[in-house]
Amino acid sequence: MQIDMVDKFEALEPLRENWNRIYDSDPEAHFFLSWPWMSNWLRRPGWMILAARSPESNEYVAFFPLQLVTGLDEQTGFYSSIRMAGSYFATYTGFICVPEFEEQVISSFADRLQALNWRALHFDDISISAKRRQMLLGRFSDNEFVKEKIKRRRHTTRTGENINHDIYMYVDLPADWDEFLDGNLGPKTRRDVRHFLRQVENSGEYRITLADFETIQSDLEVFFQLWLTQWEAKSRVYAQGIIANCRYMLLECHKAGVLFAPVLWKGDTPLGVHIAFIDRSKGSLVCFLVSRNLAIRKPPPGLVLHAYSIRWAIQNSLRTYDLGTGDFSYKYSFGSKERLVEGVRIDSTNSLTRGNRLDRRSLPSVISSVRKLRQEGKLHLAERGCRQVLETEPSNLEARRLLNEVLAATRIEEQFASALQRHRSKQFLDAQRIYLEVLAANPRHYGANYLLGVLCLQAGQYRAADTYLARATEINPKAAAAYNNRGHALRGLKRYDEALACYEKAIGVKPDFVQAMNNRGVTLRALGRIDEALASFDEALTLKPDFAKALSNRNQLCVPLPRDRLSIADDVDTL
Numbered sequence: 295m296q297i298d299m300v301d302k303f304e305a306l307e308p309l310r311e312n313w314n315r316i317y318d319s320d321p322e323a324h325f326f327l328s329w330p331w332m333s334n335w336l337r338r339p340g341w342m343i344l345a346a347r348s349p350e351s352n353e354y355v356a357f358f359p360l361q362l363v364t365g366l367d368e369q370t371g372f373y374s375s376i377r378m379a380g381s382y383f384a385t386y387t388g389f390i391c392v393p394e395f396e397e398q399v400i401s402s403f404a405d406r407l408q409a410l411n412w413r414a415l416h417f418d419d420i421s422i423s424a425k426r427r428q429m430l431l432g433r434f435s436d437n438e439f440v441k442e443k444i445k446r447r448r449h450t451t452r453t454g455e456n457i458n459h460d461i462y463m464y465v466d467l468p469a470d471w472d473e474f475l476d477g478n479l480g481p482k483t484r485r486d487v488r489h490f491l492r493q494v495e496n497s498g499e500y501r502i503t504l505a506d507f508e509t510i511q512s513d514l515e516v517f518f519q520l521w522l523t524q525w526e527a528k529s530r531v532y533a534q535g536i537i538a539n540c541r542y543m544l545l546e547c548h549k550a551g552v553l554f555a556p557v558l559w560k561g562d563t564p565l566g567v568h569i570a571f572i573d574r575s576k577g578s579l580v581c582f583l584v585s586r587n588l589a590i591r592k593p594p595p596g597l598v599l600h601a602y603s604i605r606w607a608i609q610n611s612l613r614t615y616d617l618g619t620g621d622f623s624y625k626y627s628f629g630s631k632e633r634l635v636e637g638v639r640i641d642s643t644n645s646l647t648r649g650n651r652l653d654r655r656s657l658p659s660v661i662s663s664v665r666k667l668r669q670e671g672k673l674h675l676a677e678r679g680c681r682q683v684l685e686t687e688p689s690n691l692e693a694r695r696l697l698n699e700v701l702a703a704t705r706i707e708e709q710f711a712s713a714l715q716r717h718r719s720k721q722f723l724d725a726q727r728i729y730l731e732v733l734a735a736n737p738r739h740y741g742a743n744y745l746l747g748v749l750c751l752q753a754g755q756y757r758a759a760d761t762y763l764a765r766a767t768e769i770n771p772k773a774a775a776a777y778n779n780r781g782h783a784l785r786g787l788k789r790y791d792e793a794l795a796c797y798e799k800a801i802g803v804k805p806d807f808v809q810a811m812n813n814r815g816v817t818l819r820a821l822g823r824i825d826e827a828l829a830s831f832d833e834a835l836t837l838k839p840d841f842a843k844a845l846s847n848r849n850q851l852c853v854p855l856p857r858d859r860l861s862i863a864d865d866v867d868t869l
Contacts, residue, residue, distance in 0.1 A: 295349065295395070295402040301342040301655060306333070309345075312354050316390045318575050322423055325573040325580045325616075326384035330550035332359055334543055341379050342655060344406055346391070346399045356391035356399040364652075364659040365413075371678040372660050373413040374653050378420060383539045385462075385582065385618045386421035386635065400426060404433030411651040415640040418444060419619075421462075434640055444637030455623060463617040463630040471608050478629030487601045490593040494558065494602075500565075500593065502602055505555035510548050513557050514540070517567035520585035536583070540569075547571065554579060556602055558586075558595050566595030568603055577613035579603060600628065652686045657693075664696055673707060676700045706735050710742055722749060740769045744776050751779055756786030767799075774804035781813055785820070793817050808834040812844040824851060 300306050310329055317323045325331060336343075336359065346356035359379035366372050378387035391399045407415060422430070431441060449457040468474050475484050494500040505513040518537050525533040547553040554570040566586035570579050581603070586595035604615050617625045621632065652660060660679050667676040680697035683690050713728035726749055732742040747762030763780035767773055781796035797814035801807050815830035831848040834841055 295398045296347040297402050297406040298345045298347060298354075299342055300345050303337055306336060306343065309354065309357075313357060313390075316355065316357065316392055319392050320390045321393065322388070322421070322426065323390045323576065324386050324388070324421055325552075325571050325576070325578065326380060326386045327357075327359070327388055327390050328552075328573060328575070330547060330552045331384070331543075331571070332379070334546040334550075335359075335380050335384075338542075340655075340659065343379075344389075344403055346395070346402055348395065355395045356389060356403070358389035358403050359387075362653055362655050364656045364663070366663060366675065366679075368675060371675075372652060372656075372663070372682050374411055374656050375414045375416060376407070376410065376412045377416040378418050381416065381418040383536075383543075385419070385580070385616075387417075387419045388421045396426060397429060400429040401433060404430055408434070411653050413642070416444065417638045417640070419635060419637055421635050431638065431640075438643055440641045440643065442639055442641075444639050446637075449620070451622070457620045457622060459619045460634055460636050461621040461632050462619050462635050463621065463625040463632060465604070465615040465617065465628050465630050467604070467608050467613050467615055469608070469611075471605050474604065474608060474629075480627065483627045486597065490598050491601055491605075493593055494598055499560060501559050502598075503557050503559065505548065505553070505557065507548075510545065510553075510555070513555055513567065514544060516557060516564045517555070517569060517583075517585050520564065520567060520587060521583070524585055524588060540583075544569065554603065554606070556599055556606075558593075558598055560590075565590050565593075566599050568599040570603060572610075572612075574612075577611070578616050579607040579612050579614070580616040581618050596624070604628065652682055654686060657683050657687060657690065661690075661692055661696065664693075664700075668696065668700055668703070671707075673700050673704045677704065703736075706732055706739065709735075710739065713742070714745065717745060717749060722753070725749060738765075738769050740766055740773070743769065744773065744779075747776070747783070748779055751783055751786075754786070756783045759783035760787065772803050774800045774807055774810070777803065778807070778810045778813060781810070781817070785817060790817055790821050794821070806837055808838045808841055808844065811837075812841065812847060815844070815847055819847070819851065827851065 300309070310333070313329050313332075317328055335341075340363070341359065341361050344356075344358040344360065345354045346358075347353070348355045361377045361379045361381065363375045363377050364372055365375060380387055389403070417430075420427075434441060446459045449459060451457060465478065468477060475487065479487060494502055503509065503513075518540070521537060522533055525536075544553060544555075548555075552572050554572050555567060557567050558565045564587070566584065568581070569583045570581050573580060581600075584596055584599060586599075607615055615628070617628070617630055619635070660683055664676045664679040664683075667673075667679065677697065677700045680693045680700060683693035684697070687693070709728055710732050713725045713732065716722075716728065717725035726746065729742045729746040729749070732739050733746070736742075743762045744766040747759045747766060750756075750759035750762060760780060760783040763776050763783055766776040767780060770776065777796045777800035781793040781800065784790075784793035784796060794814060794817045797810045797817060800810040801814070804810070811830050811834035815827040815834070818824075818827035818830060828848065828851055831844045831851075834844040835848070838844075
């Protein structure tokens with residue numbers, strides 16, 4: 295069985311009909327492996343598809359969508375992992391295969407995966423039969439690979455339910471709505487469903503609309519707003535991540551005719567939105583997400599939208615209502631059945647050797663990370679990344695250019711460390727000379743500007759100190775110590791109002807900066823603003839009651855002192 299690697303969308307697009315034929319023929323295929331979903335997802339970077347070609351024909355008989363992920367281990371460098379394409383957003387993952395070829399295909403897929411460079415292989419949310427699962431995992435020898443179940447995060451609901459997300463729920467749908475009501479629902483649920491659907495459809499107060507080409511944009515915005523209200527306070531990253539992926543995927547799914555999105559309204563106020571997918575090939579309506587107004591109890595938006603969706607599915611001859619992951623109690627009220635979907639992680643016993651050999655497809659991601667590391671000053675990691683790229687692709691000009699930049703920056707940092715050591719050892723002239731050499735190579739080096747400013751301040755060279763410290767605060771506007779020290783330089787130049795502004799900025803960046811509060815008080819005293827000076831000293835003493843300088847300055851407020859003696863009890867931040 296020949297396994298090709300498809301990793302460009304222009305190469306994938308001509309395979310649409312081939313893909314659909316495999317999908318239709320595979321009883322284990324599901325919506326998240328369908329062309330409308332997967333082709334849209336694969337417009338993003340970082341994916342690859344193992345494509346199995348039958349030796350008897352020129353047509354593919356299986357597709358395995360994967361994702362190459364690059365990580366960084368600070369001890370060993372960059373490494374590659376392989377995950378399922380669509381992981382963490384799609385409800386399920388997996389592969390599609392013409393059934394008569396599954397044994398050959400799965401064996402060939404496993405062999406090809408083992409030939410790739412990865413530290414870990416994540417079969418996340420992989421939905422395949424026990425037979426296919428055994429065939430796939432059995433190809434990974436226990437002597438060479440470690441296999442373990444992917445543990446899902448513990449989930450306890452507000453009502454105390456302990457949810458098992460390895461359990462997925464679905465409802466087998468009969469051909470008739472009344473048969474569903476009588477056969478699947480208990481007396482109370484059946485009564486509630488009938489009552490609330492009549493209320494929604496006959497009262498005139500409530501209504502349900504289905505998103506169409508005219509309303510899809512506004513209906514999705516309703517969904518997003520309800521979703522954010524429901525989830526953002528609990529987890530902003532999760533809520534925003536779902537919205538970002540939905541914006542990318544849902545409109546395209548609607549254009550493909552597979553999005554089902556009923557909206558429950560009270561007048562013009564939305565109460566809930568149900569996002570589901572129509573899979574006519576497999577006769578399934580696949581629940582995806584529901585957002586609702588949590589303040590509304592009756593009619594309950596979740597129950598109403600699920601009941602409406604199930605009735606629509608039955609009326610449209612669908613056979614399964616897929617409720618996705620989690621054994622929530624409400625799902626059992628629809629007569630749901632369970633099935634187990636467990637993820638597996640596979641680690642190579644020589645994972646460091648295997649994983650640190652980068653796949654060429656990962657190089658753009660590594661180079662992007664190297665640029666960020668360079669900006670953050672993590673030069674040893676940036677250098678390691680450049681060298682790993684060049685080991686994989688010696689002709690990579692961007693990696694070579696970045697490596698030269700990183701090595702030059704490393705030399706500058708070594709010079710700076712040498713200057714800092716001399717500064718601490720009070721070898722001030724040597725330190726000054728090397729700081730100036732650093733700045734000649736990199737005028738915007740924060741550390742050299744800052745510490746040369748400190749050195750000038752210590753020497754009473756206030757004008758030079760102000761020049762370097764002003765540049766330091768420009769380079770790093772969050773540098774509280776640089777603002778504080780520039781305040782000293784400006785006080786030395788008798789520019790008291792500007793000095794006061796610098797101390798205020800230092801405190802703004804670091805609200806517990808008691809030294810800057812003390813220095814602000816000294817400056818306010820020099821300006822004759824005694825009450826404000828007292829308040830500034832008191833603020834410092836509230837945070838640090840044993841702060842001797844602030845206490846001494848507060849006690850001297852009633853003693854008039856010449857301005858040129860007001861710097862006795864201030865604080866210079868040095869090394």
